Amino acid sequence: MRRLRRAHGVRGEDILFDLREFRLPDGRELLLYGHAPHEGEVRACLPPAPDSGGGHLRWHPLRREWVAYAGARQGRTFLPPAASCPLCPAAEGRLGEIPFGHFEVAVFENRFPALTGAALPVELGGIETAPARGRCEVVVFSDDHHAGLGTLGEDRLALLLEVWGVRAEALGETYPYVFPFENRGEEIGVTLHHPHGQIYAFPFVPAQARRAAQAQAEAPVIEGLLRDAGALVVEETEVAVALVPPFAIYPYEMWIAPRRRVAGPQALDDAERQAMAGLLGRAVRRLDGLFGSPMPYILTVQCAPRGFEATFHMTIDIRPLRRDAGKLKYLAGVEQGTGVFLADVLPEDAAARLRAVPAGEAP
Numbered sequence: 001m002r003r004l005r006r007a008h009g010v011r012g013e014d015i016l017f018d019l020r021e022f023r024l025p026d027g028r029e030l031l032l033y034g035h036a037p038h039e040g041e042v043r044a045c046l047p048p049a050p051d052s053g054g055g056h057l058r059w060h061p062l063r064r065e066w067v068a069y070a071g072a073r074q075g076r077t078f079l080p081p082a083a084s085c086p087l088c089p090a091a092e093g094r095l096g097e098i099p100f101g102h103f104e105v106a107v108f109e110n111r112f113p114a115l116t117g118a119a120l121p122v123e124l125g126g127i128e129t130a131p132a133r134g135r136c137e138v139v140v141f142s143d144d145h146h147a148g149l150g151t152l153g154e155d156r157l158a159l160l161l162e163v164w165g166v167r168a169e170a171l172g173e174t175y176p177y178v179f180p181f182e183n184r185g186e187e188i189g190v191t192l193h194h195p196h197g198q199i200y201a202f203p204f205v206p207a208q209a210r211r212a213a214q215a216q217a218e219a220p221v222i223e224g225l226l227r228d229a230g231a232l233v234v235e236e237t238e239v240a241v242a243l244v245p246p247f248a249i250y251p252y253e254m255w256i257a258p259r260r261r262v263a264g265p266q267a268l269d270d271a272e273r274q275a276m277a278g279l280l281g282r283a284v285r286r287l288d289g290l291f292g293s294p295m296p297y298i299l300t301v302q303c304a305p306r307g308f309e310a311t312f313h314m315t316i317d318i319r320p321l322r323r324d325a326g327k328l329k330y331l332a333g334v335e336q337g338t339g340v341f342l343a344d345v346l347p348e349d350a351a352a353r354l355r356a357v358p359a360g361e362a363p
């Protein structure tokens with residue numbers, strides 16, 4: 001066990017959190033982050049997954065984007081009953097991914113990765129290909145199966161922001177684009193209910209990320225947005241803002257951003273991280289309160305691609321999938337066929353409704 005220190009953080013040599021590094025029986029890395037040192041004894045865990053040999057990328061010449069193929073992912077765990085949840089802490093009679101009886105935030109390499117460091121080249125006639133090199137990590141937010149970003153409390157969410165930051169920094173040394181995200185809800189295809197997200201480290205900068213980064217390199221789009229947000233603000237503090245972007249593509253879409261331009265969560269200072277954590281928890285509780293049921297959403301942490309660190313302004317984007325009670329927003333013909341989003345809710349109306357939902361306190 002060692003305590004992690006960040007030499008170049010605003011807190012200098014202060015201890016940020018405790019890190020316990022562990023190797024799973026198949027060699028994958030497991031990292032346990034916490035405010036308290038982790039001292040649990042090792043228990044049994046799931047046996048190694050069959051080696052898939054990694055996937056590959058094929059170039060789509062019309063989209064001008066890579067498509068990733070990873071056939072081995074079809075075998076992954078699908079909606080197991082809570083008693084056999086592989087992300088719950090290890091217990092008598094239950095084999096999971098994490099061989100410990102408790103933890104705060106756990107990060108490990110995905111057993112069914114779409115991208116791996118070991119992916120090999122493939123040859124296909126007439127199509128440009130590349131090995132699907134990269135890394136897919138699972139980030140487990142809590143050892144409580146029934147928790148979520150809306151219930152975990154500000155300190156845990158601040159720790160999660162730290163974890164996103166240190167992983168973005170570490171993976172960014174090898175890969176040019178690191179993408180932390182959370183899919184929540186069966187409606188979006190979540191295969192495990194336990195509160196968790198993922199981090200994908202890509203061997204290339206995806207086209208959409210490159211467009212956003214280039215736009216920001218040409219003009220400080222996010223700073224302008226924060227300055228002029230007005231009626232689009234859902235909630236704000238001195239150092240961070242939760243707002244509905246004026247060009248939201250999803251109903252009730254929310255962005256959480258530090259006022260100061262920083263390239264990713266690794267560059268947030270203490271006050272910004274704590275404020276973002278508070279805004280994040282309250283944003284999820286507002287979304288859950290909007291129609292009186294847990295909101296399915298896609299949460300993405302937008303970090304600077306390599307080469308754009310000096311101009312990129314990080315945001316946490318939440319795209320809710322429900323546009324009304326019992327009604328889902330689908331990406332249908334126009335969105336899929338043209339890339340043009342049709343929105344049913346005006347962003348300024350969405351902001352007013354979200355402000356009116358009590359955000360409450362984390363239980």
Ligand SMILES: [Zn+2]
Nearest residue numbers: 085088145194
């Ligand atoms: Zn669980």
